[in-house]
Amino acid sequence: MDNESFLSSVKEDLKGAYNALFQNEWPTWLAGILMAIMALLIFLWQGPWGIAGGYKNWGQWFYYLVGISNTAPDTTPFTNTMSLTNIGLLSGALISALISKQFAIRGTSGREYTKGLLGGMLMGTGAALAGGCNVGGFYTAIGMFSMGGYAMMIGLGVGANLGLRVLLWEMDHLPVKPSPPKPPKTPPMDWSKIQPYLGGLLMIGIIGAFYFYDALDKTQLGGLLFFGFLIGIIMHRSRFCFSRAFRCPFMTGESEMVKAVSISLIVYGIGSAVIKWNYLQPDMMGVYHPFWIGSLLGGTIFGIGMLLAGGCASSTLWRVGEGHTKLMVTLVAFALTNPMVSLLLNTSGLEPKLGTGTFLPKVITWYFTPPVFLLILIVWILWARWNEKHDKCVLV
Numbered sequence: 001m002d003n004e005s006f007l008s009s010v011k012e013d014l015k016g017a018y019n020a021l022f023q024n025e026w027p028t029w030l031a032g033i034l035m036a037i038m039a040l041l042i043f044l045w046q047g048p049w050g051i052a053g054g055y056k057n058w059g060q061w062f063y064y065l066v067g068i069s070n071t072a073p074d075t076t077p078f079t080n081t082m083s084l085t086n087i088g089l090l091s092g093a094l095i096s097a098l099i100s101k102q103f104a105i106r107g108t109s110g111r112e113y114t115k116g117l118l119g120g121m122l123m124g125t126g127a128a129l130a131g132g133c134n135v136g137g138f139y140t141a142i143g144m145f146s147m148g149g150y151a152m153m154i155g156l157g158v159g160a161n162l163g164l165r166v167l168l169w170e171m172d173h174l175p176v177k178p179s180p181p182k183p184p185k186t187p188p189m190d191w192s193k194i195q196p197y198l199g200g201l202l203m204i205g206i207i208g209a210f211y212f213y214d215a216l217d218k219t220q221l222g223g224l225l226f227f228g229f230l231i232g233i234i235m236h237r238s239r240f241c242f243s244r245a246f247r248c249p250f251m252t253g254e255s256e257m258v259k260a261v262s263i264s265l266i267v268y269g270i271g272s273a274v275i276k277w278n279y280l281q282p283d284m285m286g287v288y289h290p291f292w293i294g295s296l297l298g299g300t301i302f303g304i305g306m307l308l309a310g311g312c313a314s315s316t317l318w319r320v321g322e323g324h325t326k327l328m329v330t331l332v333a334f335a336l337t338n339p340m341v342s343l344l345l346n347t348s349g350l351e352p353k354l355g356t357g358t359f360l361p362k363v364i365t366w367y368f369t370p371p372v373f374l375l376i377l378i379v380w381i382l383w384a385r386w387n388e389k390h391d392k393c394v395l396v
Contacts, residue, residue, distance in 0.1 A: 092232020148289025159303015
């Protein structure tokens with residue numbers, strides 16, 4: 001009887017843990033803190049977290065394999081550090097979606113695919129100009145105290161505003177005609193019942209891949225894959241999306257994601273300050289963003305693109321893992337556009353004119369950097385809260 005009660009208790013606890021982890025949506029503020037911790041671990045493990053470089057590596061390999069480029073990239077998708085974290089992020093989101101029974105192939109209209117294509121091209125272009133996407137060029141840049149991150153932050157806000165205006169114009173002038181209802185299809189089997197088991201097998205595969213890299217004496221690469229996997233779970237379970245932080249203040253007035261991103265950046269920045277100020281990593285590591293023209297212009301173009309696509313570089317990955325076909329188009333467009341624009345900027349001589357990496361503590365010293373860093377984020381939160389109450393900046 002005692003054994004039966006014990007087993008029943010264990011079963012009940014496991015069910016509660018499953019519901020908490022894979023059924024209930026995680027708070028965005030908690031996800032922001034967890035993501036900052038992951039970003040700091042990646043910083044200590046290898047270097048600053050980024051995403052656009054992984055997209056670029058995939059695009060470069062495509063051009064090489066189809067014969068457009070004669071030079072193979074220096075690293076493969078499975079040895080490129082950013083590519084591996086991207087693969088881990090996508091895999092983590094896929095595993096999370098499967099275990100939570102939320103995975104499904106989600107199609108859309110031809111117009112939405114076109115917007116996904118254009119959005120991906122604009123994001124790829126913006127990331128090339130800014131030296132990174134919403135993660136590398138904004139989130140990590142600010143966390144590393146690169147002034148380009150603040151310029152891209154402004155650009156993302158401007159771009160999100162412009163992108164939302166485009167979408168509102170589309171709604172007014174190009175309304176979607178309602179399609180006749182389709183008869184419901186009965187699936188041959190209920191795939192939701194086996195999704196958690198498939199997710200569990202894939203999770204074992206990711207853990208196995210870490211040990212495989214370790215056996216090849218490439219533990220650092222395996223660790224990046226695993227950190228990306230954890231970020232994918234965090235983002236999927238919380239629906240964490242950077243584009244919401246720039247879109248929602250102009251669309252609904254909601255401030256939740258602004259607060260979540262700001263809290264995440266505060267944790268990230270404090271940790272980064274400890275690491276850099278104590279010389280655990282070089283102070284200029286992660287400070288290469290073209291301040292200010294490249295970051296501002298790139299952020300604006302990227303912001304328009306993420307509104308058209310319906311997701312930024314990071315949320316594109318986790319939404320692809322969830323089964324969104326529009327974002328699959330966005331991913332391909334981003335990956336193919338970014339290396340082409342990067343090559344054009346490099347060969348045309350425009351790249352140096354966009355700006356150089358500027359380290360905030362070298363401009364205002366370490367003594368003033370932390371308070372200025374905190375002040376900017378607190379002001380962003382206060383503005384978002386004020387706008388949420390009064391709808392002064394809401395376009396809809």
